Amino acid sequence: MSLRHALLGLLSERPASGYDLLKTFETSLANVWPATQSQIYTELTRLAGSGLITVAAEGPRGRKEYRIADEGMAELRHWLTEVAPQRNTRSDILLRVFFLGVLRPDQAHAYLTELIAMSEEGHEQLRQLHDSIDWDDDNLSVYGRIALEYGLRFQAMRREWAEWAADQIKPR
Amino acid sequence: MSLRHALLGLLSERPASGYDLLKTFETSLANVWPATQSQIYTELTRLAGSGLITVAAEGPRGRKEYRIADEGMAELRHWLTEVAPQRNTRSDILLRVFFLGVLRPDQAHAYLTELIAMSEEGHEQLRQLHDSIDWDDDNLSVYGRIALEYGLRFQAMRREWAEWAADQIKPR
DNA sequence: AGTGTCATGTAAAAGGTTACATGATTGG
DNA sequence: CCAATCATGTAACCTTTTACATGACACT
Numbered sequence A, B: 001m002s003l004r005h006a007l008l009g010l011l012s013e014r015p016a017s018g019y020d021l022l023k024t025f026e027t028s029l030a031n032v033w034p035a036t037q038s039q040i041y042t043e044l045t046r047l048a049g050s051g052l053i054t055v056a057a058e059g060p061r062g063r064k065e066y067r068i069a070d071e072g073m074a075e076l077r078h079w080l081t082e083v084a085p086q087r088n089t090r091s092d093i094l095l096r097v098f099f100l101g102v103l104r105p106d107q108a109h110a111y112l113t114e115l116i117a118m119s120e121e122g123h124e125q126l127r128q129l130h131d132s133i134d135w136d137d138d139n140l141s142v143y144g145r146i147a148l149e150y151g152l153r154f155q156a157m158r159r160e161w162a163e164w165a166a167d168q169i170k171p172r
Numbered sequence C: 001a002g003t004g005t006c007a008t009g010t011a012a013a014a015g016g017t018t019a020c021a022t023g024a025t026t027g028g
Numbered sequence D: 001c002c003a004a005t006c007a008t009g010t011a012a013c014c015t016t017t018t019a020c021a022t023g024a025c026a027c028t
Helices: A003-013 A018-026 A037-049 A070-082 A092-098 A105-132 A139-169 B003-013 B018-026 B037-049 B070-082 B092-098 B105-132 B139-169
Strands: A053-058 A064-068 B053-058 B064-068
Touching: A003 A018, A003 A037, A003 A053, A003 A064, A003 A070, A003 B092, A018 A037, A037 A053, A037 A064, A064 A070, A070 B105, A092 B003, A092 B139, A105 A139, A105 B070, A139 B092, A139 B139, B003 B018, B003 B037, B003 B053, B003 B064, B003 B070, B018 B037, B037 B053, B037 B064, B064 B070, B105 B139
Parallel strands: none
Antiparallel strands: A053 A064, B053 B064
């Protein structure tokens, strides 16, 4: 149930509409917590229903601007400090690695080569994202930069690992 | 729908019962694709129903040993070579980082310190797993070792990043 | 006048988690 | 004979994905 906390987190910075939040998810937050349009609107309605956020203003085209309520801030802080993060994540990229033995060695090698390329592209995309953002000193900037640094290091680590792995199976 | 491919992949090595597969998920595969008992049994029944696997033998206590069928092998190869892996994964650990600004600096710092410890523990667990496995030359060993190396590098990368990140916010 | 973007909502299906339920066999 | 382990199954619920559906406003 982290989507609700992702929304609370974004609303803790500034009020926003579902549409605004959707755009944020498509750019920055997509890398750590992808969410679809339908999911976001549904969850916002539910959050408003349970009083964690409120409709602060209504604009043209039915736009509803949500604002975080005190209860929402409390819930966000509770999640950040008390709820243990999940240890195990899913990675279908890694899952495939376990079963590369059913392929011919050249196919297995090709898969790892693809991962090298994927990691390079990912790294480059993050670099461009970093350059395109107008960083300032607010919270999302400070911690967004730290999260982005994680992404850069992650992609670099994966590229190096994939290069090493491709090398492991090439000689056979 | 990667669970079905995880099961096909394990059965491509050797026939196994739901219980056997559950044990494998609890140890080695848990790190890349956690699955529950109920999920595994349900999916096995479905896979047998669609003919991708067959019940090869029945043992004591209602044990059913499943064997992969040719159609299952074909599906597994198709997934490995043709289906594009998913780029974006979810990480509630990283998601929290974006919102650490709502906490006091010492609380944010404590969160990152916790991540350092978590990464060290994860690294140590994988090291022990590596030592406890009786590695041989079969496919799962070769590629399992490569996957495990990924895990070790990942935990090391995360530890270093968390140390760097904790350092970033300490001076404020 | 028409296109693109802004803007929201809902329904169905698939995937995943938690909990309940049951019973056979083995080893001490 | 008792406990641990082996062994399977199902139901309810929550989360996520995909698809459908609608319309207002701004700009050219």
